[in-house]
Each structure stands twice: as structure tokens, then as C-alpha cells.
Amino acid sequence: xRDRIQAVLRQLAQAPELEARWLHTLSLxxxxxxxxxxxxxxxxxxxxxxxxxxxxxxxxxxxxxxxSAEVAGSExxxxxxxxxxxxxxxxxxxELATWATAHTGQPDVYLHYLLTTTAIxxxxxxxxxxxxxxxxxxxxxxxxGRVVTEEQSxxxxxxxxxxxxxxxxxxxxxxxxxxEERLFGAFLAELEPVVERELAALPSxxxxxxxxxxxxxxxxxxxxx
Numbered sequence: 001x002r003d004r005i006q007a008v009l010r011q012l013a014q015a016p017e018l019e020a021r022w023l024h025t026l027s028l029x030x031x032x033x034x035x036x037x038x039x040x041x042x043x044x045x046x047x048x049x050x051x052x053x054x055x056x057x058x059x060x061x062x063x064x065x066x067x068s069a070e071v072a073g074s075e076x077x078x079x080x081x082x083x084x085x086x087x088x089x090x091x092x093x094x095e096l097a098t099w100a101t102a103h104t105g106q107p108d109v110y111l112h113y114l115l116t117t118t119a120i121x122x123x124x125x126x127x128x129x130x131x132x133x134x135x136x137x138x139x140x141x142x143x144x145g146r147v148v149t150e151e152q153s154x155x156x157x158x159x160x161x162x163x164x165x166x167x168x169x170x171x172x173x174x175x176x177x178x179x180e181e182r183l184f185g186a187f188l189a190e191l192e193p194v195v196e197r198e199l200a201a202l203p204s205x206x207x208x209x210x211x212x213x214x215x216x217x218x219x220x221x222x223x224x225x
């Protein structure tokens with residue numbers, strides 16, 4: 001799957017129009033994550049750890065939205081496969097909760113938070129470095145570097161706590177990660193053809209260059225008449 005992710009990121013990074021929408025989609029996904037935290041383990045004044053995580057996810061949502069506006073030239077309202085992105089998040093949350101409850105015998109909100117966070121952070125540690133390598137935009141690459149550093153700062157603590165709880169009930173993190181792999185694969189399968197189609201519909205660089213060259217001549221001709 002890594003090769004597929006790398007390929008689609010390289011494709012969308014070719015066109016600022018697509019990259020801006022991709023950044024807006026990443027902002028949406030970070031926002032969904034922040035909202036989920038605020039509605040579960042942060043529905044009341046949380047621990048420093050949870051509050052720090054919520055702060056990071058909110059900042060990432062803002063940073064990606066700001067970058068999408070910077071790349072596009074103004075704030076945009078469009079995304080790339082927003083419904084598929086939402087299904088990935090909601091499906092992951094639901095399936096991991098169901099899977100964990102089957103092992104614990106009863107719902108455990110904090111374990112669900114740890115599981116979902118661990119799976120998503122593992123995905124981010126693959127996705128964001130690949131995107132950083134693919135992007136041609138300096139601001140995007142610099143921000144992705146900061147985001148990866150912040151994700152790593154809390155990922156290890158959360159993952160260790162998750163593994164400890166799973167081990168106590170005889171469950172394996174690898175089973176949970178396999179669920180995430182399948183769901184992200186479904187998201188990717190929807191994203192790939194959209195990026196390919198949208199990229200093909202954009203004017204080619206040569207066509208744009210020809211248009212730019214021809215414009216002054218048209219204006220000159222009109223002025224003579």
C-alpha cells in the first residue's frame with residue numbers, strides 16, 4: 001500500500017489546484033479527530049495528556065486549512081473525497097470499538113480512544129513523510145515536518161498505554177492495525193481514480209504556456225481594430 005500512497009501523493013502534488021483540496025481534506029480529517037476527542041475523553045476537563053493531544057489535532061486542522069488557502073490563493077470550500085474520508089474515520093472508530101468490546105466484555109471509552117489514536121498516528125507516520133517528500137511547496141514541507149514532530153511527541157506514550165491495556169485482556173494491537181489497513185485501503189481506492197481524473201481534466205502546462213503567449217497578440221489585434 002505504501003507504493004500506492006506514494007504514487008497518488010506524487011500525482012496530486014503536480015497541480016496546486018489538487019494539492020490545495022488535498023490539504024483541505026487533511027484539515028477535515030484532523031478536525032474530525034479533534035472533534036472525536038472533545039466528545040469522548042475530553043467531554044469534561046481532561047488530563048494534561050489528553051488536552052495536549054486535542055490541542056495538537058486542532059492546530060493541525062488549522063495549519064492544513066491555512067496552507068490550503070495559501071496554495072490556492074484564497075480560502076476554499078472544496079475537498080478530495082470528503083465522504084470517503086469521513087467513512088474512513090467513522091468506520092475505524094466503530095469497528096475498533098466493536099473489536100475492543102469483544103475482548104473486554106464491556107465498552108471502554110478510554111481504550112477506544114487509545115486504539116483509534118494509535119491506529120491513526122501509525123497511518124500519519126507513513127502518510128505525512130511521504131507527502132512531505134512529494135510536495136513541491138516549501139511551506140507545505142516545513143509544516144509537515146512540524147506536524148510529524150508533534151505527532152511523535154505523544155504517539156509513543158499513547159501506543160504504550162494502548163498495548164498495556166490490550167495485553168491485559170489477551171488482545172493484539174496487530175489485529176486492530178489490520179482493521180485500519182483495510183479501511184484506509186478503501187479510502188485510497190476512492191481517492192486514486194478521483195485524483196487521476198481531476199489531474200487529466202486540468203490544462204496541460206504546454207496549453208497554459210500557449211494561452212499566455214497568445215493573449216497579448218489578441219489584445220493588440222483588438223486595439224488595432
